[in-house]
Amino acid sequence: MQVRERHPRERGCGSVDHPCRGRRARPAHRRPAGVHGRHRAHHTAHGRRERGRRRGARKEAGRLLVLGSGVKGQAHVVALQATRPYAWTGMWSPRPSSLHASVDRLRERGFDVEAVPSLDEAIATADVVVCATLATEPLFSARSLSPGTTVVRIGSFDRHRCEIGSDVLDASHRVVVDHEPTARQNCGPLLAASARAERAEPVVVERGHVLTGDVGGRDSDDDAVTYLSAGLGVQDAAAAWSVYQRAEAHDIGRGL
Numbered sequence: 001m002q003v004r005e006r007h008p009r010e011r012g013c014g015s016v017d018h019p020c021r022g023r024r025a026r027p028a029h030r031r032p033a034g035v036h037g038r039h040r041a042h043h044t045a046h047g048r049r050e051r052g053r054r055r056g057a058r059k060e061a062g063r064l065l066v067l068g069s070g071v072k073g074q075a076h077v078v079a080l081q082a083t084r085p086y087a088w089t090g091m092w093s094p095r096p097s098s099l100h101a102s103v104d105r106l107r108e109r110g111f112d113v114e115a116v117p118s119l120d121e122a123i124a125t126a127d128v129v130v131c132a133t134l135a136t137e138p139l140f141s142a143r144s145l146s147p148g149t150t151v152v153r154i155g156s157f158d159r160h161r162c163e164i165g166s167d168v169l170d171a172s173h174r175v176v177v178d179h180e181p182t183a184r185q186n187c188g189p190l191l192a193a194s195a196r197a198e199r200a201e202p203v204v205v206e207r208g209h210v211l212t213g214d215v216g217g218r219d220s221d222d223d224a225v226t227y228l229s230a231g232l233g234v235q236d237a238a239a240a241w242s243v244y245q246r247a248e249a250h251d252i253g254r255g256l
Contacts, residue, residue: 061127061150062087065116067139067163068132069093069102072154076130077106077113090116090126094133120144130154131163136188138165145171147222157186157230164226166193169202173223174216176207178232187228 064086066073077089091106091113093099103115116122123129123144131139132154142165145151151172153163169175169189177183183190183204193201207227209215218225247253 063125063127064089064130065122065126065128066091066113066130066132067093067119068130068154069095069099070132072132073130074102074106076132076152076154077111078109080128080130081111086128089113090122092116092119092122128152133163134161135163136160137162138168139163140168141165142167142171145224147224148218148220149224151224151226153189153226153228155229159186159188159191162188162192164189166196166202168226169193170199171224172202172226173218174210174225175202175204176210176217176225176227177204178207178230178235180204180206182232183228183230186230190228 061084064077064080066077066089069091073091073093077091080086081089089112091099091103092115093102099115103113106113119140123140124146126146126149128150129140129145130152133139145168151164151168155161166189170193175190177187177190184194190202190204193199205215205217210217
């Protein structure tokens with residue numbers, strides 16, 4: 001078995017918020033019938049925006065904020081910067097010493113990231129917020145978010161972990177999960193939202209349906225979307241098999 005860990009800059013598209021996931025490259029010599037020059041450019045750009053919107057990506061998402069400076073927080077800075085250009089990336093942590101050490105390590109590896117001292121100010125201007133902490137209480141309220149924000153909660157598999165509250169789910173146009181039955185049994189914010197008698201439950205859709213275009217992630221750029229990531233064994237197996245097949249096809253890696 002030939003496997004090699006690839007540098008972040010070598011990795012292709014794969015993020016749920018990435019607008020070009022699943023798009024096939026068109027050979028340069030082919031043109032859509034009746035589409036030429038500036039019309040072709042407009043046609044292509046419009047298609048990218050619409051596909052991205054249906055899958056959950058905003059047309060413009062330039063500011064990334066990662067909450068948590070541990071292994072998962074650092075890994076998401078690496079992964080998201082490798083799959084999509086961000087004009088600004090910030091990292092926040094309740095532990096200042098850990099925050100600055102993590103930011104320094106990421107910068108040494110060539111990633112542009114800034115330590116954020118004030119969570120409230122950074123939240124208000126962020127386009128994508130990744131929650132990668134072990135918090136059991138909400139870190140921010142829905143009122144802090146700007147229109148169209150994408151909120152990603154990592155590790156939504158413990159009932160007591162509630163980095164975001166049910167108000168964030170209520171403010172979301174869609175709540176995306178890996179597997180709905182699993183999410184409804186284990187995701188703390190969803191359990192809290194379901195326990196309320198006075199308000200309707202948020203609209204929950206599975207990520208696979210969003211990626212295939214069966215269900216839209218958002219209808220407009222002002223629609224907020226929340227992704228509760230709990231993980232799914234079959235997804236891990238499929239990702240591992242894809243990496244292995246690519247390594248074999250390109251004859252890269254080393255034997256273990």
